Amino acid sequence: MVQSEPARPDESSGSPLLRVERVTKTFPGVVALQDVSLEVYPGEVLGLVGENGAGKSTLMKILSGVYQPDSGEIVLDGKPVTLHSPRQAQDLGIAIIYQEFNLMPNLSVEENVFVGREPNTGKVVRWRQLRKQTEDLLDQLGVRLNPGAIVRSLSVAEQQMVEIAKALSLNARLVIMDEPTSALTDTEVAALFDIIRGLKARGLAVIYISHRLEEIFTICDRVTVLRDGQLAGELPVAEATPDRIVRLMVGRPLMDLFRPEQAERRLEILAERSPEPVLEVRGLGRTGTGQDPSAIVLEDVSFSVRPGEIVGLAGLVGSGRTEIARAIFGADEYDRGEILVDGQPTRIRSPREAIRLGIGLVPEDRKLQALVLSLAIRENMALSLLDRLSRFGVVRLGAERALARRMVDALRVRTPSIEQKVLNLSGGNQQKVVIAKWLALHPKILIMDEPTRGIDIGAKAEVHGLMHQLAADGVAILMISSELPEIIHMSDRILVMRQGRIAGELGHAEATQETVMALATGVSASTVAAA
Ligand code: ADP
Ligand code: MG
DSSP states (O other): OOOSSOOOOOSSTTSOSEEEEEEEEEETTEEEEEEEEEEEOTTOEEEEEOOTTSSHHHHHHHHTTSSOOSEEEEEETTEEEOOOSHHHHHHTTEEEEOSSOOOOTTSBHHHHHTTTOOOEETTEEOHHHHHHHHHHHHHHHTOOOOTTSBGGGSOHHHHHHHHHHHHHHTTOSEEEEESTTTTOOHHHHHHHHHHHHHHHHTTOEEEEEOSOHHHHHHHOSEEEEEETTEEEEEEEGGGOOHHHHHHHHHSSOGGGGSOOHHHHHHHHHHHHHOOOOSEEEEEEEEEOOSSOTTOEEEEEEEEEEOTTOEEEEEEOTTSSHHHHHHHHTTSSOOSEEEEEETTEEEOOOSHHHHHHTTEEEEOSOIIIIIOOTTSBHHHHHHHTTHHHHEETTEEOHHHHHHHHHHHHHHTTOOOSOTTSBGGGSOHHHHHHHHHHHHHTTOOSEEEEESTTTTOOHHHHHHHHHHHHHHHHTTOEEEEEOSOHHHHHHHOSEEEEEETTEEEEEEEGGGOOHHHHHHHHHSOOHHHHHHO
16 A cells, blocks of 8 residues: 555544554464554553463564565554565654664664664764764663663663664654563663653653563553454553453463462372472582682572472572572582482482483573574474484484474464474463473473563463472472462472572461561561561
8 A cells, every 4th residue: 555645743642643453464374463453642652462472573573564464454644554674664653672682782872873874974974973963862761871882782771772762763653662671670670661751751652562460550551462363452551450451361360370279189188198208408508609619509408399299499589599400400519418319319410310310400591591492393392302212313203293292282382383493482382392391201300490480471370280280290399480479379388598598498378478588588577568
């Protein structure tokens, strides 16, 4: 559709800046979007939420000219537009801030802001003018950043600011942010929100994608919910509750998401049979980090986990939780103490030995440690199983395929095929592939470090359900989580770490956010509750 007149900004704020009308987009084997409509007004922050795979990123890529819809219309200022390329979207005032930035790491802030459009006379870049314009933009945003700084040396938050400054310099009227806070600290999130409020005040429209509901409640005016590629609902934030949004996202209420009845039954069985621990840690200690050889990393850590039990390891970041996991898995050395598996003292020197003893570890950073993103689901699953699936060094493709199919079905990984690259899966589905890799090895002991970090509430519930299932089948689970509600609801017992030591243990019935935090910080429970 070619427009005869140039787009003219609408004076009355009563009409939307942008309308998406019945957009459909399919990929081979997947309907990513079906008949989706939404609108966004000048000066408004529209929240876009939905489970992983709901179609949020696809919709945003359509709005920024990366993908073309199969059918449907984009209407800007009341006029249908066709966005053939990112450049065209940019010219029409649509800017997108991606999770992975599009900056040139070796160029400076100012060069990045004006890349390809440097003010120049003839062939000479007018550096002074470039600096002045960049400073003005950063000032408008209230950001303190040296325009000459090389982007590579900036924090994630600062790089994001450069992206936003670039959007402003392009006279963006609609700024799209896709999961902008996933790598930010709380202070940086607050700073970003101030900037978003500034954009709003200047009459820009913002589409804000996040799976963190508290952020939607803080910064958005309206929220649109996608589910399985379709519009599930749309409502003003003032009328929304977390439960209502979650219900739209996953099609069921929030209450069902934690602790099934089967967990209570499992506790009863554990109490009746009181099985011997499958994992026992006695007096584990380690001194010294790279920077400080005398620092206490772990000190006199003792605990045990029985088959069928879910034990939570709580504590602040840096309290030693991950170090315990890595020591048990043979990934880190320890100086003192011993580890017993099935009552037998063992010295686990490598992950390979740990795996042989029936110990699995779902690591904290699945992208770095557990998955090869450029390989297919099938290939990733096979990597940890090479010993078992290969004969004379040749991996048997048939066995690999059968296993991958079984796991994809069992864990309900949403993918058109086992040949899909892991890169193209959503975070929740990537995590399921990591877990599937371990399940295929039938571990007796499964250590899970932040098993649901960064995945949405629906996938989270599925991972939780799976953990309960494993425990019911007799697997001993040691779970590390920084999310208090998760650790409180999932754990049969909680060990709370503080400064490398176990500060205390809480049974499921006595665990509350206050009692856990009191042990984690060393501040008394009544003080925490009063705060
Ligand atoms: P969200 O951002 O809400 O997590 P996406 O828009 O990324 O969801 O994905 C929607 C669906 O489309 C998912 O099933 C995803 O696997 C699929 N998908 C997205 N991009 C591609 C692609 N380039 N090729 C194939 N499938 C894709
Ligand atoms: Mg996405």
